[in-house]
Amino acid sequence: xxxxxxxxIGVESLTRFCIExxxxxxxxxxxxxxxxxxxxxxxxxxxxTHGTKLLPGxxxxxxxxxxxxxxxxKVSSEGPSWALVDGGSSIGQVTSTFAMRKAMEKAxxxxxxxxxxxxxxxxxxxxYYAWLAANENxxxxxxxxxxxxxxxxxxxxxxxxxxPLAFAIPGGKADPIMLDISxxxxxxxxxxxxxxxxxxxxxxxxxxxxxxPTTDLTLFxxxxxxxxxxxxxxxxxxxxxxxxxxxxxxxxxxxxxGFWMKDDPSTHTNHGAAFLAIDVEAMTPLPNFFGRxxxxxxxxxxxxKAEGSDRIYLPGEMECEKRRIALRDGxxxxxxxxxxxxxxxxxxxxxxxxxx
Amino acid sequence: xxxxxxxxIGVESLTRFCIExxxxxxxxxxxxxxxxxxxxxxxxxxxxTHGTKLLPGxxxxxxxxxxxxxxxxKVSSEGPSWALVDGGSSIGQVTSTFAMRKAMEKAxxxxxxxxxxxxxxxxxxxxYYAWLAANENxxxxxxxxxxxxxxxxxxxxxxxxxxPLAFAIPGGKADPIMLDISxxxxxxxxxxxxxxxxxxxxxxxxxxxxxxPTTDLTLFxxxxxxxxxxxxxxxxxxxxxxxxxxxxxxxxxxxxxGFWMKDDPSTHTNHGAAFLAIDVEAMTPLPNFFGRxxxxxxxxxxxxKAEGSDRIYLPGEMECEKRRIALRDGxxxxxxxxxxxxxxxxxxxxxxxxxx
Numbered sequence: 001x002x003x004x005x006x007x008x009i010g011v012e013s014l015t016r017f018c019i020e021x022x023x024x025x026x027x028x029x030x031x032x033x034x035x036x037x038x039x040x041x042x043x044x045x046x047x048x049t050h051g052t053k054l055l056p057g058x059x060x061x062x063x064x065x066x067x068x069x070x071x072x073x074k075v076s077s078e079g080p081s082w083a084l085v086d087g088g089s090s091i092g093q094v095t096s097t098f099a100m101r102k103a104m105e106k107a108x109x110x111x112x113x114x115x116x117x118x119x120x121x122x123x124x125x126x127x128y129y130a131w132l133a134a135n136e137n138x139x140x141x142x143x144x145x146x147x148x149x150x151x152x153x154x155x156x157x158x159x160x161x162x163x164p165l166a167f168a169i170p171g172g173k174a175d176p177i178m179l180d181i182s183x184x185x186x187x188x189x190x191x192x193x194x195x196x197x198x199x200x201x202x203x204x205x206x207x208x209x210x211x212x213p214t215t216d217l218t219l220f221x222x223x224x225x226x227x228x229x230x231x232x233x234x235x236x237x238x239x240x241x242x243x244x245x246x247x248x249x250x251x252x253x254x255x256x257x258g259f260w261m262k263d264d265p266s267t268h269t270n271h272g273a274a275f276l277a278i279d280v281e282a283m284t285p286l287p288n289f290f291g292r293x294x295x296x297x298x299x300x301x302x303x304x305k306a307e308g309s310d311r312i313y314l315p316g317e318m319e320c321e322k323r324r325i326a327l328r329d330g331x332x333x334x335x336x337x338x339x340x341x342x343x344x345x346x347x348x349x350x351x352x353x354x355x356x
Numbered sequence: 357x358x359x360x361x362x363x364x365i366g367v368e369s370l371t372r373f374c375i376e377x378x379x380x381x382x383x384x385x386x387x388x389x390x391x392x393x394x395x396x397x398x399x400x401x402x403x404x405t406h407g408t409k410l411l412p413g414x415x416x417x418x419x420x421x422x423x424x425x426x427x428x429x430k431v432s433s434e435g436p437s438w439a440l441v442d443g444g445s446s447i448g449q450v451t452s453t454f455a456m457r458k459a460m461e462k463a464x465x466x467x468x469x470x471x472x473x474x475x476x477x478x479x480x481x482x483x484y485y486a487w488l489a490a491n492e493n494x495x496x497x498x499x500x501x502x503x504x505x506x507x508x509x510x511x512x513x514x515x516x517x518x519x520p521l522a523f524a525i526p527g528g529k530a531d532p533i534m535l536d537i538s539x540x541x542x543x544x545x546x547x548x549x550x551x552x553x554x555x556x557x558x559x560x561x562x563x564x565x566x567x568x569p570t571t572d573l574t575l576f577x578x579x580x581x582x583x584x585x586x587x588x589x590x591x592x593x594x595x596x597x598x599x600x601x602x603x604x605x606x607x608x609x610x611x612x613x614g615f616w617m618k619d620d621p622s623t624h625t626n627h628g629a630a631f632l633a634i635d636v637e638a639m640t641p642l643p644n645f646f647g648r649x650x651x652x653x654x655x656x657x658x659x660x661k662a663e664g665s666d667r668i669y670l671p672g673e674m675e676c677e678k679r680r681i682a683l684r685d686g687x688x689x690x691x692x693x694x695x696x697x698x699x700x701x702x703x704x705x706x707x708x709x710x711x712x
Contacts, residue, residue, distance in 0.1 A: 079638050081437040082467035111438035112470045114634065139599060152656065154665035159656050167592075169599045177599070179592030211662020230586040236523075236535030236671035239652075243495060243525045243533070247648045248639055254655060278470060282435050283604055292603050296595075299610060300508060300515050306567020309510035315592035 008330030013355050015040045017345075018055055024348050025062040026069045031094045038093040042125040043333065044326035045319035047180070049189030050125035053337045056344040057122075057261050058091060064265025066258070067091055067121055073098040076118075081110040084249055087120035089268040093128075095120045096142070100129040100275040104138055107277035116244065117273040118251035122146070122260040126166035127180030127316075133277045134168035134176040137286060142166045144273035145245040145252075147259040150184040151225040152235045156211035158225035160238035160254065162188050163245070168316070170280065172290030174297060178316025183238040184226035191220045196336040245272035364686030369711050371396045373701075374411055378447075380704050381418040382425045387450045394449040398481040399689065400682035401675035403536070405545030406481035409693045412700040413478075413617050414447060420621025422614070423447055423477055429454040432474075437466040440605055443476035445624040449484075451476045452498070456485040456631040460494055463633035472600065473629040474607035478502070478616040482522035483536030483672075489633045490524035490532040493642060498522045500629035501601040501608075503615040506540040507581040508591045512567035514581035516594040516610065518544050519601070524672070526636065528646030530653060534672025539594040540582035547576045552692045601628035 018036035023029060035058070043051035061067040071088035073095040078084070083102045087095030099115040106113025123129070126142040133140025146161030164187075166180035182188075186205050194201050194217055201217050206224045208214035214224065228234035246253045251272025258269025280289050300312055326332075333341075338352075345352035374392035379385060391414070399407035417423040427444035429451040434440070439458045443451035455471040462469025479485070482498040489496025502517030520543075522536035538544075542561050550557050550573055557573050562580045564570035570580065584590035602609045607628025614625025636645050656668055682688075689697075694708075701708035 077639070080466040081469075082634075082639060084639060110436035110466050112468055112632075113437075114468045116639065139604075141596075151662070152659070152668050154662055154668045155656075156660035156662045159659050159668070167596045169596070169603070177595055179589070179596065181589045181592065185586075207662065211660075211665070229589060230541075232671065233535070233537045233585060236537065239533055239671060240497075240523045240525070240535065242652065244634075247525070247645060247652065248495075248634070248636065250640065250644075250648075253648065253652055276468075278438075278600075278604070280604065283433070283438060283440060283472065284606065288606075289603060292606075292609065296598065296603065296609055300511075303508070303515050304512035304567075306507070306510055306512045306563065309567065312508050312510045312515070315588065315595060 008332050009355050010330045011040060011044060011327055014043065014052065014331060017350065017352065017355055018052060020350060021055060021059060021344065021348055022062070024350070025059055027062060027091070028069065031069070031091060034097050035091050035093040038097065038124050038128045041128055041131070043331045044323040045127070046322040047125055047127070047319065048334050048337050049187055049193055051337065053340055054122065054124055056340050059344060059348070061121070061260065061265045066263070066265045066267050066269065075102065081106045081112060082114045082116070085115055085117045087117055089119055089121065092121040092123035092271060096123040096129050096273055096275070097132065099273065100132050100140065100142065100277070103275040103277040104133055104136060107138055107279040111279055111282045113277045115275045116249035117275070118249040118270065119268065120251070120271045120273055121269045122271060123273055125180055126164040127168065127178055129275055130166040130168035130180070131176065131178060134170040134178070137170045137280055139170065139278040139280060140168045141276040142273070143241040143245060144271060145242050145257060146271065147257045148254050149188045149221050149226050150228050150234070150238060151207050151211065152228065153232050156209070160235065160242060161257065162226060163238040163241040165237060165241060169293065171293050171297070172286070174290070174294060175314070175320040176316060177293070177314050178319065181229070183229050183234040183241065185229050185234070186226065188221065188226060191217055191226070193336055195220070241274070244274035249274070364688050365711050366686045367396060367400060367683055370399065370408065370687060373706065373708065373711055374408060376706060377411060377415060377700065377704055378418070380706070381415055383418060383447070384425065387425070387447060390453050391447050391449040394453065394480050394484045397484055397487070399687045400679040401483070402678040403481055403483070403675065404690050404693050405543055405549055407693065409696055410478065410480055412696050415700060415704070417477070417616065417621045422619075422621045422623050422625065431458065437462045437468060438470045438472070441471055441473045443473055445475055445477065448477040448479035448627060452479040452485050452629055452631070453488065455629065456488050456496065456498065456633070459631040459633040460489055460492060463494055463635040467635055467638045469633045471631045472605035473631070474605040474626065475624065476607070476627045476629055477625045478627060479629055481536055482520040483524065483534055485631055486522040486524035486536070487532065487534060490526040490534070493526045493636055495526065495634040495636060496524045497632040498629070499597040499601055500627060501598050501613060502627065503613045504610050505544045505577050505582050506584050506590070506594060507563050507567065508584065509588050512565070516591065516598060517613065518582060519594040519597040521593060521597060525649065527649050527653070528642065530646070530650060531670070531676040532672060533649070533653075533670050534675065537585070539585050539590040539597065541585050541590070542582065544577065544582060547573055547582070549692055551576070597630070600630035605630070
């Protein structure tokens with residue numbers, strides 16, 4: 001089902017629009033650029049649930065003071081291969097970019113680096129930070145906790161966030177191998193998108209107030225929870241992410257994390273996050289590594305196809321293809337994203353129509 | 357469905373039996389102890405697919421020379437927070453224990469440690485190595501590649517191994533939070549167990565020779581592949597594991613990995629593996645960390661239960677409970693495990709019956 005769209009929007013044009021929106025509410029030009037790059041890069045991948053659609057919610061918290069513009073992220077403690085980063089309630093993308101770069105710095109010094117984050121907020125697409133690492137020939141991993149929306153096997157309500165996990169493996173001249181997943185059966189953003197667009201959902205996405213599967217998406221999030229990915233497996237991975245993002249860092253856990261979309265916008269959400277980087281070159285010559293990636297990719301591409309399939313994709317391959325098209329022809333923003341951006345533009349006296 | 361069993365076997369008694377079997381084919385007492393501890397610990401958790409049942413296959417390769425007893429694992433290269441370990445075709449458990457201890461050593465020095473492994477073999481339950489780290493108050497992660505048994509979305513045959521992933525989070529006086537999963541929809545071991553016991557399987561475990569779901573378990577593994585866990589998510593995670601276990605280490609990849617159960621026992625399988633350890637105490641005082649773990653566990657235990665459920669388990673909680681019973685009352689070995697151990701005992705002129 002193609003989304004209804006009215007022409008594509010250029011990547012630069014959309015980026016300038018996002019920067020302009022943020023600077024109007026007091027964000028510095030440099031922080032606005034970092035955040036816009038994260039949001040618009042995500043749009044170029046076609047991941048519209050985690051792109052510019054998030055901006056109006058961030059603007060609301062920036063206006064309310066829950067997101068601060070005057071308290072930049074800083075390292076609160078560190079060792080040879082790790083750092084804990086106090087986000088200072090800055091925009092999640094600003095803190096997360098800072099932290100991933102710190103993990104990368106540690107990895108370049110020692111081989112592997114971990115940066116844990118507290119006092120952060122929603123960070124958008126986990127994959128963006130992993131991708132930053134892969135762009136410098138490091139393997140990147142990225143994850144965060146969130147306000148609970150996902151049930152555990154046997155629970156009636158949500159017990160963990162949809163705690164995302166992403167990685168990116170550098171491919172040299174080839175595309176990186178990238179994955180960005182929710183540890184819920186689906187991302188909450190997909191349920192919200194279905195609500196906005198009035199689309200039905202299958203019965204393996206959410207559980208209702210009795211803890212049993214339902215297709216009534218109006219129940220989400222107040223009276224329903226997402227199902228965990230692959231049952232106990234997704235539930236377990238969500239707890240690993242909670243451990244690296246919050247148990248270790250001192251960030252808020254589970255229901256203590258602020259609900260960034262709905263809570264009073266003057267409050268700090270205190271999300272946690274974790275970033276890992278591995279310096280490939282420290283361990284093996286890059287040409288060898290890229291040769292092996294190429295061999296793996298070729299083998300998968302050439303594997304026999306299942307009845308009815310004509311192609312096997314590597315993780316991230318579709319996203320990289322969409323990005324090339326977006327960089328050339330502009331981004332095909334879905335109607336629900338256009339709607340919220342238009343509304344935000346009006347409230348900030350910005351012109352969204354002009355972009356089209 | 358309870359397995360048919362004939363009395364429990366004491367943990368010490370089963371451990372001695374395993375050590376005796378290995379030393380009869382030339383394994384040193386110390387390597388036999390390491391391997392037996394991994395196998396029997398796994399049994400105490402009730403994970404019978406990855407416990408002593410594996411031993412006859414290892415014995416076969418030890419006799420054939422594919423597993424060496426005279427070439428211990430060693431660090432082939434290292435940096436401040438990483439090491440690559442050449443397993444020297446020693447028993448996978450010996451090499452993996454060596455590598456996890458190396459990752460833990462690096463973590464204690466720098467905060468986080470990575471050890472990648474090549475020239476290894478099947479390593480049993482990934483969770484065992486993560487558990488070793490948690491026992492010393494480190495967060496442990498463990499993973500390995502294997503000969504392909506799992507299809508990708510759209511593939512007709514297997515393209516990745518069932519590449520396991522495990523973690524363990526230390527809980528202080530409380531049980532560790534532990535997860536050990538296959539990135540396939542189920543572990544191959546479960547299909548073999550169903551074959552052995554003549555049990556039916558559901559249609560979401562394997563795909564047949566056309567790449568479509570089937571319940572005909574006799575097709576596995578030659579003409580069938582496991583389905584990936586949660587579709588593209590499990591497929592993607594399997595490739596991350598392939599990257600950390602083999603792309604980085606130089607171990608064999610996908611179909612170049614030996615099929616340890618069926619290949620000529622004189623050949624080396626060259627499995628790869630990867631171990632990560634994070635030193636909790638470097639980043640936060642242990643009592644704070646354990647207090648936060650306790651808070652998280654309490655919150656999950658007390659969460660409202662779904663209709664029909666009376667308890668919400670933490671990952672690893674069932675395994676820890678089974679272990680306490682096993683240490684007290686002995687291990688309740690399923691019939692399929694008893695059968696293969698009895699057969700192995702006969703071939704080595706050992707007495708298995710005596711254990712019961």
